[in-house]
Each structure stands twice: as structure tokens, then as C-alpha cells.
Amino acid sequence: MKDGPGRKPVIGVSTSFLDFGDYLGVGYHKPVSLAGGVPVILPRVPEALDDLLALCDGIMIAAGHDLDPTYYGQTPGPHLHKTDPGRDRFEVDLVRRASALGLPLLGSCRGIQVINVALGGTLVQDLGLVPAWTAHPSDPSWACWAQVQDAAMHDDPLPEHPRHALRVEHGSLLHQALATTAATVDSFHHQACDTVAPGLRVSARAPDGVVEAIERADPFVLALQCELHEEWRVDRRFLRVFELFVRASARRAALV
Numbered sequence: 001m002k003d004g005p006g007r008k009p010v011i012g013v014s015t016s017f018l019d020f021g022d023y024l025g026v027g028y029h030k031p032v033s034l035a036g037g038v039p040v041i042l043p044r045v046p047e048a049l050d051d052l053l054a055l056c057d058g059i060m061i062a063a064g065h066d067l068d069p070t071y072y073g074q075t076p077g078p079h080l081h082k083t084d085p086g087r088d089r090f091e092v093d094l095v096r097r098a099s100a101l102g103l104p105l106l107g108s109c110r111g112i113q114v115i116n117v118a119l120g121g122t123l124v125q126d127l128g129l130v131p132a133w134t135a136h137p138s139d140p141s142w143a144c145w146a147q148v149q150d151a152a153m154h155d156d157p158l159p160e161h162p163r164h165a166l167r168v169e170h171g172s173l174l175h176q177a178l179a180t181t182a183a184t185v186d187s188f189h190h191q192a193c194d195t196v197a198p199g200l201r202v203s204a205r206a207p208d209g210v211v212e213a214i215e216r217a218d219p220f221v222l223a224l225q226c227e228l229h230e231e232w233r234v235d236r237r238f239l240r241v242f243e244l245f246v247r248a249s250a251r252r253a254a255l256v
Contacts, residue, residue, distance in 0.1 A: 009057035009249035011037040011106075014091050016064035017044070018084060023149050028062045028108070028229045035242035037249065044090045053097060058104040058220075058249030061091060061111030063227060066191060072122040079126030081140070081190065092118045099219060104248040106241075107223025109189060115223045116214060121197035126190055132208055137162035137187040145188050148230060158233055162187045164206050166213075166226075172203035173215045173222050177240040185212065185226035186234070192225060220248040 011032045015024045029039035039060075042052055053059075065084045069076050071092055095118035098105060107115045113123055127133040139145055144161040151158050166183045168175050175181060193211040196202055200221060204213035215222045222245060224231075232239040 007253070008036060008038045009246055009253050010055060011039050011058045011060055011246070011249060012042045012052060012056035013039050013060045013062060014042045014044075014087075014094055015062035016084060016087060018065070020149070023153055024062075027149070027152055028060060031229055031232050031239055031242045032060065032246070034232075034239060035246045037242070037246040042094070044086060046090060046093065049090075049094065049097065053101060053103065056098075056103065057253040058106065058245060059094065059098045060106040060108070060245075061095065061114050061223070062229065063109035063111065065110070066125075067110065067113050067117060067123065069123070069125055072117045074122070074125065077125045077129075079128065079190075088114075095119065099221070102219040102252060104220035104245055104252055105223070106228075106245040107221075108228035109225065112193060112211075112214060112223035112225050113191060115221060116193045116197050116200065119197035119200060119221075121193060121200070122195040124192050124194045127192060127210070128190075133192070133210055136192075136206065136208055136210055137164050138190050139188040140190045142188070145227075148186075148227075152230055152233065158230065166204050166206065168204045168213070169202070172201070172213075173217065173220075173244065174203045174213050174224075174241070177222075177244045178237050179240075180237070183235065183237070185224070185231055187225075188227055189225055220245070220252075 032039040066081045091114045127136045147159045166185050168181045200214045203215045212225045
């Protein structure tokens with residue numbers, strides 16, 4: 001979409017329509033706006049997807065429920081949580097088509113998992129299935145997340161929640177954004193990337209080895225396992241991830 005020089009890039013945000021209430025219209029969109037983009041919620045209408053992609057300069061895949069394991073060649077196991085079949089179908093197609101068009105992609109929490117699977121990777125259905133990951137901080141009941149979400153809606157300081165250290169690969173896009181190789185991040189997830197999709201690289205891990213970020217320079221892909229859309233409230237440097245993504249989207253817009 002091009003309306004002339006100086007137009008802010010339009011960022012299509014694909015999010016859940018379950019369980020999050022008013023948050024789904026605020027939580028993911030505020031950091032995009034603060035970073036200089038214009039966030040819009042994508043309607044889940046496959047017949048309109050070509051037109052939606054033509055309007056967007058970048059795509060963000062937000063947090064939410066577990067992805068159906070059949071998308072990465074596995075049978076649903078006993079540790080699988082609630083899924084969202086309609087969203088799964090829409091977002092796997094969305095990521096593949098956006099990537100084919102060269103649209104920058106940003107992922108947060110579930111978003112890293114959807115991007116990885118859509119581009120050919122796999123997931124671990126539950127952290128407890130990997131012995132080295134059983135102690136990885138998590139929030140399987142969403143109890144801590146509910147408190148964080150409520151605080152965010154009121155712009156209050158975030159309450160205590162699960163966190164862990166982050167090791168960032170030097171020279172990566174994430175390193176470029178954060179200007180550090182060490183940080184801490186929130187940790188609410190119970191699944192993680194296993195095999196990383198062809199063409200993507202791991203750019204951050206937790207100390208126990210859990211993949212915490214994947215990326216690709218061109219076309220731009222950057223996805224984090226943490227709740228990136230809230231991490232900027234704890235560590236302002238994480239807003240730079242959104243700024244890097246918005247700049248990539250602006251460059252994409254200038255080429256169309």
C-alpha cells in the first residue's frame with residue numbers, strides 16, 4: 001500500500017478472538033504504534049487475504065493458544081492445551097503468503113511457533129517432554145498472565161511473573177535491536193520450537209537451551225518466544241524490536 005512519501009507503515013496484526021477481551025485491541029497494537037507503525041487487526045476472512053496483504057506493509061503474529069500439532073506432522077499428545085482451529089488455518093496460510101510476498105514478519109509468543117511451523121519447522125508440545133527443560137519458567141494456568149494483562153490495560157507496573165535470562169547471538173537482528181547479548185524476559189509459554197524452519201536461524205536461547213528467538217534478515221523475520229508485546233514495559237530496549245520491524249516494513253512499502 002502506497003499513498004505517498006512519509007506515510008507510516010501499516011502493520012496487520014493477527015490475534016486471537018478468544019479469552020482476551022478488550023486486551024486484544026490494545027496489547028499488541030500499542031508497541032507497534034509507539035514504534036511508528038499503524039496497527040490494524042486482521043479479519044479472519046481467507047477470501048479477503050490477498051486484498052489485506054496488499055494493504056499491509058508488515059505482519060505481526062500475536063500470542064494465543066496452542067497450534068494444532070498436525071501442522072508439524074505430530075499427533076496431539078496429552079500435554080496439548082486448548083487449540084484454535086480457525087486461527088491455525090488462517091495464520092499458517094497468512095505467514096506463508098506474507099513470506100512469499102517479502103512482507104516483514106514479527107512474532108510474539110505463539111507467533112514464533114506459528115512462523116516456525118508455517119515455514120517448515122516443528123515444535124515440542126510441552127517443555128516437560130524434554131528433561132533439560134522441565135524447570136523452565138512457565139505459567140500453564142495463565143494465572144500470572146491474567147494479572148499482567150490487567151495491569152497492562154491500566155498502564156500499571158507489571159506484577160511479578162515468571163522470567164529467565166536470555167542469551168542473544170552477537171550480530172543477529174535481535175542483537176542489533178537490543179544492543180546487548182544478555183537480557184531477561186518473561187516466560188509464560190509451555191511449548192517451544194524444536195526443529196527450526198529452513199532459512200531461519202536461532203538468535204537467542206534461554207540458559208537451558210530453549211529457543212527464545214528466530215530470525216531471517218531478508219525477507220525480514222524476527223520472532224520471540226516471550227510476550228514481546230509486554231516485555232517493553234519491563235525493559236524499554238524491547239521497544240527497539242518493534243522499531244526495527246517497523247523500519248523494515250517502511251522499506252518494504254517504499255519498494256512496492
